[in-house]
Amino acid sequence: MPHKYNIEIKTATPRRAPLQIESGTHLHGLIFSLLASFEPALADRMHIAQEKPFSFWPSMKADGSISVTLATLSDEMATVLDKMSGSQGLLGRQPVVVSAQKVTSVPVMKLWSEAEKTIRIDQLRINFLSPTSFRRAGKQWLFPDPDIVFQNVYLKAVEIFGDFFRNNLTPPSEYVSQFMVSRYELATSQLDYGRYKIIGFSGYCVYDCRRIKLAYNCQSLSFLSALAEFTGIGYKTTMGMGQAECLSGKGWRTHAKE
Numbered sequence: 073m074p075h076k077y078n079i080e081i082k083t084a085t086p087r088r089a090p091l092q093i094e095s096g097t098h099l100h101g102l103i104f105s106l107l108a109s110f111e112p113a114l115a116d117r118m119h120i121a122q123e124k125p126f127s128f129w130p131s132m133k134a135d136g137s138i139s140v141t142l143a144t145l146s147d148e149m150a151t152v153l154d155k156m157s158g159s160q161g162l163l164g165r166q167p168v169v170v171s172a173q174k175v176t177s178v179p180v181m182k183l184w185s186e187a188e189k190t191i192r193i194d195q196l197r198i199n200f201l202s203p204t205s206f207r208r209a210g211k212q213w214l215f216p217d218p219d220i221v222f223q224n225v226y227l228k229a230v231e232i233f234g235d236f237f238r239n240n241l242t243p244p245s246e247y248v249s250q251f252m253v254s255r256y257e258l259a260t261s262q263l264d265y266g267r268y269k270i271i272g273f274s275g276y277c278v279y280d281c282r283r284i285k286l287a288y289n290c291q292s293l294s295f296l297s298a299l300a301e302f303t304g305i306g307y308k309t310t311m312g313m314g315q316a317e318c319l320s321g322k323g324w325r326t327h328a329k330e
Contacts, residue, residue, distance in 0.1 A: 074183070074302040075150040076175040079128075079140040084160055084167035096311030097265050098164040099130055099140065106161050106170060110152045118149070123228045125149065127304035129202045129315035138163075141315070142172075143302040145232045150177070180233055180299075187295035190320075193281040196251070196297060198305070199317040203261050203272025205307045212270070212307075214260060216277045218248040221305060222296045228303050229296070242292035247284055251293075254280040263313065272313055281320075294320060 081102070103126075108115035118124055126144035133139050144150055157171040198216065206213040206220050213220065222244045230238040258275035284290055297318035304314035 073147055073150070073177055073179050074143065074145050074299065075147075075153075075177045076141065076143045076302065077150075077153050077172050078175050079142050079153075079156075079170060079172045081138040081140065081163060081168050081170050083136070084169050096130075096263065096308065096313070099128065099138075100311045102161050102163050102168070102170070103128070103142070106156060106159055107149070107152055109159070109161075110155060111148065114148050114152065118146075121231075123224070123231045124310045125228065125232050127302070127309035127315065128312060129304075130312050141175075143304070145180075145228065145299075145302060150174075183298045184237075184295055187291045187298065190290045190294035191287045193284060193290050193293060193320050195254070195320070196279045196281050196293070197276060197319045198279075198297075198300075199276045199319070200258070200274050200305070200314075201317060202313055202315040203263055203270075203274050204305060204314045204316070205270055205272040207307050214271060214273050215258075216253075216256075216273075216305075218251050218253070218279060219245070222248075222293070222300065224309075225296045225300045225303050225305060229299060241295065242289055244292070244296065247286070247289040247293065250283040250285075250289070251279045251281040252283075254278050265311065270308065270313070 104115055104119065125146040126142060126149060128140050128142040130138055130140045153172045154174065159170045161168060161170060208220060226241065226244055229241060256275065256277040258273045258277065260271050260273050263270050263272060284293065297320055300316050300318055303309065305316045306314040308314065
């Protein structure tokens with residue numbers, strides 16, 4: 073079941089300087105260390121998993137604390153997050169106190185049932201809320217081409233939710249040639265991961281989907297669009313990259329974020 077949480081991270085020593093998001097690896101390490109303190113076996117399984125069932129998106133608050141929107145497809149991880157409030161850990165070398173509050177939980181079959189109602193998609197807009205990047209032929213790729221934008225979302229769906237989606241969810245490769253970029257406004261920025269840096273893009277991209285005629289392809293695209301808000305899109309989604317908001321249909325202009 074997809075879950076979304078708001079995680080607040082505050083310094084454990086109030087007289088210290090305000091926290092800084094120095095590196096996505098520090099937040100990644102903090103989350104895994106807290107998981108391991110509650111469920112070591114779960115942390116081990118998630119550490120070696122090729123498609124990790126969570127993503128997060130951090131932002132600084134005016135009071136010097138960090139707010140993290142964390143989404144997970146794992147019920148086991150959600151159970152741990154429900155117990156996490158008041159836990160202490162290390163963000164890099166700085167002692168912090170962590171609290172977690174559930175924002176929403178949506179049964180994955182509810183997302184699928186809603187997608188089944190989709191028989192046509194005219195346009196799809198993706199707001200890339202945090203820097204996003206892709207790996208293509210072993211190299212970094214900085215544009216949301218249709219042939220790569222939902223591929224890792226699909227892989228997470230079939231790995232985590234199993235045979236039903238493996239048998240019923242159309243792979244994006246079968247219909248990506250039927251939708252194309254019609255408008256975009258993207259800007260690049262660089263993220264510091266300590267030993268290395270990654271360039272990503274943020275902004276929005278609109279896709280013209282009118283050439284997608286088959287209902288089951290529209291259903292697949294609609295489902296992956298809904299799931300992407302929990303999995304993130306692209307590279308390093310478990311280190312703060314690739315958080316997205318997807319808006320389909322003709323009405324995106326009236327309520328989408330510019």
